[in-house]
Amino acid sequence: MIEQLARNCVGSLVLIDPDHVEEKNLNRIVNTTMDDARAGLPKVEVAARAVHAMGLGTEVRTYVKTLFDRDVIREISLCDAVFGCMDTVDGRYLLNKLTAFYMIPYFDLGVKIQADGMGGVDQVCGSVHYLKPGGSSLMSRNVFNLEQVRAAGLQRTDPQQYKQLLAEGYIRGGNEDRPAVVQLNSLIASMAVSELLARLHPYRIDPNGEFAVNRISLSHGIFDHETDGAPCTLLSRHVGRGDVEPPLDWAELSQ
Numbered sequence: 001m002i003e004q005l006a007r008n009c010v011g012s013l014v015l016i017d018p019d020h021v022e023e024k025n026l027n028r029i030v031n032t033t034m035d036d037a038r039a040g041l042p043k044v045e046v047a048a049r050a051v052h053a054m055g056l057g058t059e060v061r062t063y064v065k066t067l068f069d070r071d072v073i074r075e076i077s078l079c080d081a082v083f084g085c086m087d088t089v090d091g092r093y094l095l096n097k098l099t100a101f102y103m104i105p106y107f108d109l110g111v112k113i114q115a116d117g118m119g120g121v122d123q124v125c126g127s128v129h130y131l132k133p134g135g136s137s138l139m140s141r142n143v144f145n146l147e148q149v150r151a152a153g154l155q156r157t158d159p160q161q162y163k164q165l166l167a168e169g170y171i172r173g174g175n176e177d178r179p180a181v182v183q184l185n186s187l188i189a190s191m192a193v194s195e196l197l198a199r200l201h202p203y204r205i206d207p208n209g210e211f212a213v214n215r216i217s218l219s220h221g222i223f224d225h226e227t228d229g230a231p232c233t234l235l236s237r238h239v240g241r242g243d244v245e246p247p248l249d250w251a252e253l254s255q
Contacts, residue, residue: 001083001109001189003030005058006051008193012059013051014075015044018066028182067094068156070255073247077102083192084108089144090152096131096138097248100235105199106131107192108138111184125217126188130195134239137232141213146234153252184218191216 005013021029021036021043029043031050044062051060063072076082076095082104084095092108099106107130114123131137139145191214198208212228238249246254 001085001192002047002051004189004193005083006054006056008197009056010058012061014061014063014079015047016063016065016067016072016076017043018064019043021046028185030182030186066156067091068252070247070253073098073253077104077242079104081196082106085189088152088156089148090156092138093144093149094248094250097235097238097250099131100133100137100238101241101244101248103133103240105133107195108143109188109192110143111181111188113181113184121219123217124184124219125215125222126184126191127213127215128188128191128195130199130212132228134231134236136212136229137235139234140229140232187216 002013002015019042020040021032022040023034023037025043026032026034026037029046032043032046036046042062042064044064048060048062051058061075063069063075065072067073067076076098082095082099084092084106086092087110095106095108098104107128109126109128111126112123113121116122129138129141129143195211195214198204198211202208204211210227211225213226214223215225216223246252
């Protein structure tokens with residue numbers, strides 16, 4: 001996502017990720033090197049270095065933090081668009097809620113590889129959700145529910161469980177901790193950038209409203225899209241509320 005947005009000359013990028021580069025990341029994170037892994041550099045700093053090296057004028061601000069931070073919330077609230085590239089349910093819910101509060105378009109990206117447990121693969125797929133404030137949400141689209149958000153929050157506060165969650169993030173049913181998914185990630189990232197461009201410079205024959213969800217299955221040869229659907233009853237009451245205390249009415253973000 002970062003590579004493609006920067007090469008499309010986006011004016012500024014805010015990069016948020018608490019993780020550091022490891023050797024196992026090198027086959028799927030663009031612009032990382034073995035030296036970065038040995039030094040344990042923050043992923044956002046490596047990405048910022050690559051953007052600056054392009055020389056295209058994109059400004060970059062980085063946060064080696066999770067989304068559950070008051071400064072991070074404030075920074076995101078000032079953005080024109082938000083892209084979420086993560087597996088954790090509570091993080092995706094936070095972004096969906098934040099973008100409702102501050103009326104920001106949100107592009108949610110997801111990939112999945114389902115292993116068969118015998119060295120093979122049953123499914124390779126991904127999706128891009130375009131979420132506009134006041135419209136449907138990841139919850140009303142049945143991507144997850146509030147019980148799963150609560151459970152994910154408990155896992156996040158338990159480091160051991162959280163580590164296990166991250167380890168299972170890419171491949172279900174297998175024990176591979178360094179999957180070669182750069183081609184799948186790049187495909188879904190390209191779909192997300194195309195969704196942004198379709199709304200900035202409409203080029204489709206059909207209305208953009210028919211492309212709120214885009215799904216692709218490489219294993220089953222499926223490329224499909226869906227309309228927005230009914231407004232989310234849980235998030236609609238928060239649309240446009242902006243700054244409140246605690247931020248987003250989220251107790252964990254209290255001072």
